[in-house]
Amino acid sequence: MTATKAEFEARLRQIGAERYHDKHPFHAMLHSGGCTPDQVRAWVINRFAYQSAIPRKDAAFMSRVDDPALRRAWRSRIEDHDGTAENEGGIERWLRLADAVGLDRDYVAVKTGILPATTFAVEAYVRFVRDKSLLEAVAASLTELFAPKIHADRIKGLLAHYEFADDTSLSYFRKRLDEAPKDVAFGLGWVLDHADTAEKQDAAAQALIFKTDVLWAQLDALYSAYVTPARIPPGAWQPGTHLRVPEARAS
Numbered sequence: 001m002t003a004t005k006a007e008f009e010a011r012l013r014q015i016g017a018e019r020y021h022d023k024h025p026f027h028a029m030l031h032s033g034g035c036t037p038d039q040v041r042a043w044v045i046n047r048f049a050y051q052s053a054i055p056r057k058d059a060a061f062m063s064r065v066d067d068p069a070l071r072r073a074w075r076s077r078i079e080d081h082d083g084t085a086e087n088e089g090g091i092e093r094w095l096r097l098a099d100a101v102g103l104d105r106d107y108v109a110v111k112t113g114i115l116p117a118t119t120f121a122v123e124a125y126v127r128f129v130r131d132k133s134l135l136e137a138v139a140a141s142l143t144e145l146f147a148p149k150i151h152a153d154r155i156k157g158l159l160a161h162y163e164f165a166d167d168t169s170l171s172y173f174r175k176r177l178d179e180a181p182k183d184v185a186f187g188l189g190w191v192l193d194h195a196d197t198a199e200k201q202d203a204a205a206q207a208l209i210f211k212t213d214v215l216w217a218q219l220d221a222l223y224s225a226y227v228t229p230a231r232i233p234p235g236a237w238q239p240g241t242h243l244r245v246p247e248a249r250a251s
């Protein structure tokens with residue numbers, strides 16, 4: 001049976017309550033000051049894979065949309081990350097965080113040290129958005145419903161526990177607090193309007209679950225590689241390497 005919009009929204013929110021990556025032990029370590037400088041750097045390097053894929057997945061989405069109104073509503077997502085003449089964009093802000101933790105930003109930007117499982121997870125998201133229905137693609141973006149809380153927790157936790165944290169290094173997260181609500185309000189409304197059968201509601205819910213898996217898998221990869229007993233895969237970033245200056249410190 002088709003759920004009402006309110007019931008269906010509650011189902012989507014429940015998926016976040018159970019599966020969003022704010023529950024992952026790596027985030028608990030990061031936000032409570034439990035990460036070493038190199039674990040913070042590993043997170044910054046690997047998370048860049050996700051950041052840099054977001055505008056590609058949004059471009060993949062827009063390439064499939066016929067409705068100019070939907071493209072108009074969506075295109076600010078690309079500008080939010082890639083920037084405009086006036087706004088530097090999220091990718092540049094993330095690289096400022098890389099600078100602040102002492103990494104060579106050029107090394108981060110080329111993504112050679114990314115963990116294999118992170119690449120698989122991130123690229124699976126790009127392909128999902130390219131290949132699945134538009135409804136599933138928009139529903140997958142709805143993890144952003146849960147992101148403002150994790151961004152606020154992160155700003156608070158990093159400021160309290162790490163010397164590198166200040167307004168400049170954390171500007172990525174502060175800016176997302178302004179940007180994400182408009183995306184989420186639009187995306188949620190669109191999914192609630194378009195998931196008008198039980199089958200479509202199930203597909204949208206599964207898409208959101210898929211996306212929570214994309215996020216969770218990235219943190220599992222990080223934990224396995226860089227938290228004791230560390231198992232760093234061949235070719236992935238080695239602690240102590242690719243620093244901006246030899247004495248750079250992340251804490």
Ligand SMILES: O=C(O)c1cc(C(=O)O)c2c(n1)C(=O)C(=O)c1cc(C(=O)O)[nH]c1-2
Nearest residue numbers: 054140141142143144146147150151176215
């Ligand atoms: O720090 C986070 O935990 C987090 C999570 C997510 C998310 O839930 O997918 C996004 C972001 N940050 C983010 O900064 C961002 O720009 C973003 C875009 C999207 C998306 O799926 O389109 N998710 C997220």
